[in-house]
Amino acid sequence: MDNRSVYDPSSPGFRLENSPFYLMAHADFKYHEDMDVVLHKHGVSKPIYRVMTVLRERQPASIGAIAEAALTKRSTISRIIDRMVEQGLVTTEPNPEDNRITEVTLTPAGQQTLRKLTPIVGRQFIRAMDGVSDRDIAHLLRTLQKISANLSKLPIE
Secondary structure, rough: HHHHHHHOOOOOOOOHOOOOHHHHHHHHHHHHHHHHHHHHHOOOOOOHHHHHHHHOOOOOOOOOHHHHHOOOOHHHHHHHHHHHHHOEEEEEEEEOOOOOOOEEOOOOHHHHHHHHHHHHHHHHHHHOOOOOHHHHHHHHHHHHHHHHHHHOOOOOO
């Protein structure tokens, strides 16, 4: 019997606790469940925080680029950006070379909110990675990148 059969949902020996995708989803759920509570205490939703972290790395950024980086539909990102504008966290303006593209930038208030939340998120990361070596984290990242690349290929049907 192939060693992978315990991980393959089409195998009779498969059990949910051996599913890499179940375990990734479970870890992600637990990580974000706690984050949701903390972020709401500070008046920020998870989607808004996600947009802020994208903008921390690159700004100005187009709504399309934010949607791609945040793994969220463009229409959803547009609504999130509208809320962020209302809250004074970001500004938007047309791209000077193509006014069909809207560029988004964190305001000073948005940058301050992000600076306040980043150490809190850092504590959640440290909690999640307790007992996991840097080498294991690097290996996990490489493995997840391979899985993501595999899933970016043509669909199964």
